[in-house]
Amino acid sequence: MADSTWMGAYRRAGPxxxxxxxxxxxxxxxxxxxxxxxxxxxxxxxxxxxxxxELWRNSALSRHKFGWDFLFTRTWDPVFxxxxxxxxVFGTTVTSAVGLLIAVPLGVGAAIFLAEMAPARxxxxxxxxxxxLAAVPSVIYGLLGIFVLVPILRTTVMPLLKHALGSLPFFxxxxxxxxxxxxxxxxxxxxxxxxxxxxREVLLAVPQDQRxxxxxxxxxKWEATWKVVVPYARAGIMGSVxxxxxxxxxxxxxxxxxxxxxxxxxxxxxxxxxxxAAVIANEFTEATSDLYVSALIELGLVLFLLTIIxxxxxxxxxxxxTRRGTAHA
Amino acid sequence: xxxxxxxxxxxNAVMFSLTALCALVSVSVLLFILGYLVWHGxxxxxxxxxxxxxxxxxxxxxGMANAIxxxxxxxxxxxxxxxxIGFMAGVYLSEFGGSTMAFLVRYTTDLxxxxxxxxxxxxxxxxxxxxxxxxxALAGGLALGVMMIPIxxxxxxxxxxxxxxxxxxxxxxxxxxxxxAVATVVVPAAARGILTGIILDxxxxxxxxxxxxxxxxxxxxxxxxWNQPTASLPVMIYTYAxxxxxxxHRQAWAAGLVLLGLVLLANVGARLLLPKKAFAPxx
Numbered sequence: 034m035a036d037s038t039w040m041g042a043y044r045r046a047g048p049x050x051x052x053x054x055x056x057x058x059x060x061x062x063x064x065x066x067x068x069x070x071x072x073x074x075x076x077x078x079x080x081x082x083x084x085x086x087e088l089w090r091n092s093a094l095s096r097h098k099f100g101w102d103f104l105f106t107r108t109w110d111p112v113f114x115x116x117x118x119x120x121x122v123f124g125t126t127v128t129s130a131v132g133l134l135i136a137v138p139l140g141v142g143a144a145i146f147l148a149e150m151a152p153a154r155x156x157x158x159x160x161x162x163x164x165x166l167a168a169v170p171s172v173i174y175g176l177l178g179i180f181v182l183v184p185i186l187r188t189t190v191m192p193l194l195k196h197a198l199g200s201l202p203f204f205x206x207x208x209x210x211x212x213x214x215x216x217x218x219x220x221x222x223x224x225x226x227x228x229x230x231x232x233r234e235v236l237l238a239v240p241q242d243q244r245x246x247x248x249x250x251x252x253x254k255w256e257a258t259w260k261v262v263v264p265y266a267r268a269g270i271m272g273s274v275x276x277x278x279x280x281x282x283x284x285x286x287x288x289x290x291x292x293x294x295x296x297x298x299x300x301x302x303x304x305x306x307x308x309x310a311a312v313i314a315n316e317f318t319e320a321t322s323d324l325y326v327s328a329l330i331e332l333g334l335v336l337f338l339l340t341i342i343x344x345x346x347x348x349x350x351x352x353x354x355t356r357r358g359t360a361h362a
Numbered sequence: 363x364x365x366x367x368x369x370x371x372x373x374n375a376v377m378f379s380l381t382a383l384c385a386l387v388s389v390s391v392l393l394f395i396l397g398y399l400v401w402h403g404x405x406x407x408x409x410x411x412x413x414x415x416x417x418x419x420x421x422x423x424x425g426m427a428n429a430i431x432x433x434x435x436x437x438x439x440x441x442x443x444x445x446x447i448g449f450m451a452g453v454y455l456s457e458f459g460g461s462t463m464a465f466l467v468r469y470t471t472d473l474x475x476x477x478x479x480x481x482x483x484x485x486x487x488x489x490x491x492x493x494x495x496x497x498x499a500l501a502g503g504l505a506l507g508v509m510m511i512p513i514x515x516x517x518x519x520x521x522x523x524x525x526x527x528x529x530x531x532x533x534x535x536x537x538x539x540x541x542x543a544v545a546t547v548v549v550p551a552a553a554r555g556i557l558t559g560i561i562l563d564x565x566x567x568x569x570x571x572x573x574x575x576x577x578x579x580x581x582x583x584x585x586x587x588w589n590q591p592t593a594s595l596p597v598m599i600y601t602y603a604x605x606x607x608x609x610x611h612r613q614a615w616a617a618g619l620v621l622l623g624l625v626l627l628a629n630v631g632a633r634l635l636l637p638k639k640a641f642a643p644x645x
Contacts, residue, residue, distance in 0.1 A: 066541030067458045073450030074467040080508055081470045087488040142384030150378050159389055166392045168629045170569020172596045176603050176618050225388050255374035283478025285572035286600060310480045317576045333484045344476035
């Protein structure tokens with residue numbers, strides 16, 4: 034039986050026939066196409082693995098020398114080679130928090146308007162413009178940050194804040210312009226488009242009967258939106274916020290240009306600070322010793338892990354809501 | 363009762379006006395950016411900007427011709443890395459995948475998409491700059507190319523999936539093998555969408571600065587070949603913006619206008635090129 038099959042004939046055939054059979058398979062070669070595309074697909078796995086591996090390997094020097102203390106040490110002293118990440122972790126956290134504080138209400142508000150209130154044509158047009166905003170390179174935000182935002186903050190906003198809320202520790206101290214606050218505001222402007230466009234999509238995925246049911250029992254449009262639609266889409270909106278946060282944490286140029294680049298920890302938002310991404314951008318080419326470079330790469334590793342975790346969480350949340358929405362619709 | 367109704371109605375009106383205000387503020391940021399750049403950049407933009415090299419420090423005038431060419435070189439390299447891998451992996455996911463491996467590739471692609479650009483710079487630094495011992499266009503191209511992959515994969519996969527199943531069945535009914543159906547029917551049907559995705563992808567990495575700072579570095583002269591430090595528009599904007607010279611600031615605005623113009627043009631163009639009812643893949 035086995036010998037009458039094609040494989041049997043193939044085994045018994047001479048080299049010429051074998052070659053022809055191979056060519057036939059090659060010509061009909063679904064398997065080959067599959068393998069080739071698979072090869073390219075696995076390149077992505079390889080690159081990602083290499084990325085993690087290189088970050089891990091090249092930060093070994095610093096990891097061994099400082100251990101977990103690296104994350105909790107306040108000094109950053111290239112001269113005596115004492116490196117601690119705390120000022121940068123602090124700067125990244127504070128600027129991202131300020132950014133979210135400004136961007137979340139604005140972004141979610143705008144998304145509600147675009148999804149629930151605006152006529153479809155206006156909504157699509159405005160969404161297109163907002164998505165263009167997401168395409169603006171970060172160095173352009175930085176350029177405008179340095180020459181427009183920082184002067185405005187220095188001459189108007191910060192004195193006003195100091196006058197009104199100066200008793201709080203967040204709004205004290207000398208006003209330079211370049212500051213944690215400036216970085217936070219720039220970040221807010223940069224992440225608003227992401228919050229808007231994802232939240233809008235999540236809101237649009239809420240099934241229509243939810244709205245109709247609320248309206249039918251006498252809710253005003255706002256009540257239906259705020260008490261029914263938004264809670265329904267809550268997980269997805271949270272997802273958009275996480276995604277925006279991941280972006281804010283990793284944002285480099287715009288922050289580097291306005292944060293003041295000073296590795297200090299201070300309660301005041303008026304004080305200059307430093308972020309993880311900014312210190313890598315600024316000091317990488319100046320780092321002279323191996324330990325210095327290694328410490329900067331370990332900072333990169335920290336940043337990488339932070340954003341990866343946030344991204345995974347965000348995707349889970351968005352998936353959860355959009356799935357639920359479309360399943361009901 | 364009436365009073366309560368009036369209250370609820372006014373809350374309705376006030377809250378919705380507030381959300382409208384939010385949307386308005388967000389959109390006006392774009393208009394402000396555009397307006398400001400056109401106004402400031404337009405004043406300093408001239409022919410020399412496109413044709414001349416940067417002048418030595420202290421002299422005014424000069425241009426960024428080398429940075430424009432440098433950006434082009436970097437994008438070419440990036441496309442050489444990112445497009446083949448992204449496209450083929452997208453074909454794999456859409457046409458041949460469906461197993462654990464496909465899930466793994468898709469998941470890793472998402473992961474790669476979330477990697478901060480500065481970390482991508484470190485990666486290219488350790489992969490290319492360390493072994494070769496100097497900054498080069500190759501390293502910058504690799505950084506940008508890897509950054510292109512996730513979106514190229516995603517857009518290729520999504521546009522291929524949007525091709526109706528009947529087209530595949532029709533091709534196979536005529537006797538085409540699967541890969542032939544994919545290569546001659548499915549991919550051409552989605553070609554426009556895929557191309558759009560790649561243009562958007564290129565436009566995105568064209569503005570990236572952080573991964574170039576310590577890979578392609580910068581250069582105030584023409585860089586000969588691919589193995590030299592290479593200037594690029596985004597890095598030039600950064601260097602000029604943080605420098606203390608007024609003339610450099612002026613040129614940073616001009617470069618900003620050129621860069622933003624190119625990026626927005628690509629985005630609007632891609633939107634126009636896209637067939638109706640299709641979608642724009644996002645990062």
